[in-house]
Amino acid sequence: MSQHLMLVVDDDPKIRAFIKEVFPSEEFMILEGATGLEALAHTQDLIPDLILLDIHMPRMDGLHACSKLRERPHLNRVPIIMFTVDRDAQSVSAAFAAGADDYVAKPFSLTTLEEKVHHWLSAKPDHSPHQPMNGKVGTQTA
Amino acid sequence: MPAQAERQDTELLNALLALLPGHWALCHRGELVAASGSLASAIESDDPCASIESLVLALVAGTDESKLEVEEFLAEPAEGELIVGGEGAPMIELSWRELKPGWWLFSAAPAMPEDPGAQRRRSLLAQVTHDLKTPLITMRGYAELMMARTPLDEQQRHYMHNILQEVHRQESMIEDLLHASQAAAGRLPIRPEATDLAAVLREAADDFGARFPERTLLLDIPESLPVHADAPHILEVLDNLLNNAHAYSAPGEPISLKAEARPAEVWVVVTDRGAGIAREEIERLFEPFYRGQDSPPGGAGLGLAISEAIVRAHHGRIWAESKEGHGSAFSFTLPIRNERS
Numbered sequence: 001m002s003q004h005l006m007l008v009v010d011d012d013p014k015i016r017a018f019i020k021e022v023f024p025s026e027e028f029m030i031l032e033g034a035t036g037l038e039a040l041a042h043t044q045d046l047i048p049d050l051i052l053l054d055i056h057m058p059r060m061d062g063l064h065a066c067s068k069l070r071e072r073p074h075l076n077r078v079p080i081i082m083f084t085v086d087r088d089a090q091s092v093s094a095a096f097a098a099g100a101d102d103y104v105a106k107p108f109s110l111t112t113l114e115e116k117v118h119h120w121l122s123a124k125p126d127h128s129p130h131q132p133m134n135g136k137v138g139t140q141t142a
Numbered sequence: 143m144p145a146q147a148e149r150q151d152t153e154l155l156n157a158l159l160a161l162l163p164g165h166w167a168l169c170h171r172g173e174l175v176a177a178s179g180s181l182a183s184a185i186e187s188d189d190p191c192a193s194i195e196s197l198v199l200a201l202v203a204g205t206d207e208s209k210l211e212v213e214e215f216l217a218e219p220a221e222g223e224l225i226v227g228g229e230g231a232p233m234i235e236l237s238w239r240e241l242k243p244g245w246w247l248f249s250a251a252p253a254m255p256e257d258p259g260a261q262r263r264r265s266l267l268a269q270v271t272h273d274l275k276t277p278l279i280t281m282r283g284y285a286e287l288m289m290a291r292t293p294l295d296e297q298q299r300h301y302m303h304n305i306l307q308e309v310h311r312q313e314s315m316i317e318d319l320l321h322a323s324q325a326a327a328g329r330l331p332i333r334p335e336a337t338d339l340a341a342v343l344r345e346a347a348d349d350f351g352a353r354f355p356e357r358t359l360l361l362d363i364p365e366s367l368p369v370h371a372d373a374p375h376i377l378e379v380l381d382n383l384l385n386n387a388h389a390y391s392a393p394g395e396p397i398s399l400k401a402e403a404r405p406a407e408v409w410v411v412v413t414d415r416g417a418g419i420a421r422e423e424i425e426r427l428f429e430p431f432y433r434g435q436d437s438p439p440g441g442a443g444l445g446l447a448i449s450e451a452i453v454r455a456h457h458g459r460i461w462a463e464s465k466e467g468h469g470s471a472f473s474f475t476l477p478i479r480n481e482r483s
Contacts (some may be wrong), residue, residue: 108279
């Protein structure tokens with residue numbers, strides 16, 4: 001079975017290391033980024049199978065990075081899952097507004113994280129502009 | 143009502159309203175009933191609130207032009223605030239509230255400029271809270287990984303469970319600190335919307351059951367309870383009250399959560415059969431950082447203060463009743479959702 005290529009963007013190296021523990025290296029090749037800028041740099045020529053993106057990062061935060069990623073046509077079918085703040089409905093709606101397909105609230109629930117990643121690895125979104133809903137796949141919560 | 147009596151009432155109302163700071167208008171079903179004297183004279187002067195007066199009058203006149211503004215301002219919630227002006231024009235804070243169906247109170251006052259350090263302090267606080275919570279994320283993560291992916295015997299599982307509980311407690315304390323600061327600054331981010339409180343209560347009960355499976359929680363909740371509330375914040379209040387009831391009850395004693403709809407409000411009560419609270423302590427319970435004589439160790443003593451701030455931000459009431467040796471009941475009310483005809 002081929003590996004899934006996953007880009008994990010979070011300014012905390014401990015969180016990135018944790019995510020690498022959660023998703024075994026037999027199944028996942030994990031690329032890391034610490035800022036929104038690095039997320040953009042990694043995806044210049046590369047199309048990951050999935051992007052995990054934190055909201056709060058220095059130099060370019062996740063929301064800004066997400067909208068910039070969504071401007072790139074070659075990433076139209078790449079699901080983006082954002083890390084939001086628990087019990088903060090605003091961070092969730094901001095994530096969707098920026099073009100995210102789904103979110104996982106921090107602190108993580110291990111099962112939620114695993115389920116959402118596996119779900120989006122098979123359910124490819126389509127963010128190409130000609131889509132009637134403009135690529136807004138996934139449930140939007142207030 | 144005889145015409146003369148009506149006139150006297152209006153004059154009295156006008157006189158009363160004139161005593162209040164700022165500009166006020168009281169409206170009943172689209173008609174301006176009374177306005178502060180300063181409001182009336184503001185129309186004629188260059189007073190910055192003059193434009194607000196015309197806005198208010200337009201709102202209550204119900205002309206076609208103002209209908210859009212009426213929709214916008216009065217749709218939901220049943221009360222609100224708006225800062226108008228700025229960019230050269232004076233900043234005015236306009237607020238409105240439906241006192242009872244059909245009766246609206248508007249007030250306009252110059253908006254206080256924010257103390258320049260406040261914005262910086264708020265982002266500093268947000269940053270610190272974020273940084274304090276970050277290690278807890280991986281702590282919880284690795285604990286869950288251990289539970290899910292490594293073979294653990296019963297004792298190891300028990301130890302990990304305790305670690306997870308303490309991580310959760312730390313997360314809560316940090317949240318509490320952030321909220322208490324926000325409440326103290328009058329900036330609790332409450333966003334009420336149409337909610338079924340019964341569903342929120344059931345969620346709180348489920349959360350509680352998952353945290354404390356050994357405690358019996360008796361429920362007495364109607365099928366549905368429409369209210370106007372910020373559900374996540376009300377959940378916080380319920381978590382706090384249920385945790386307290388649990389902490390102060392002896393093992394084996396049940397606690398209960400009951401709610402009922404009343405004419406203008408919904409009433410919720412959490413009851414325990416613990417040792418009860420001394421009269422002199424009840425008065426101080428809701429003070430920030432107050433911890434009674436029998437408080438369990440840990441916890442910053444902020445839970446009730448924050449709960450009070452949240453309930454009051456909803457225009458509800460919260461109070462405690464207790465009988466030493468018999469137990470306590472913590473109640474709060476929330477205004478019922480506005481069914482505008």
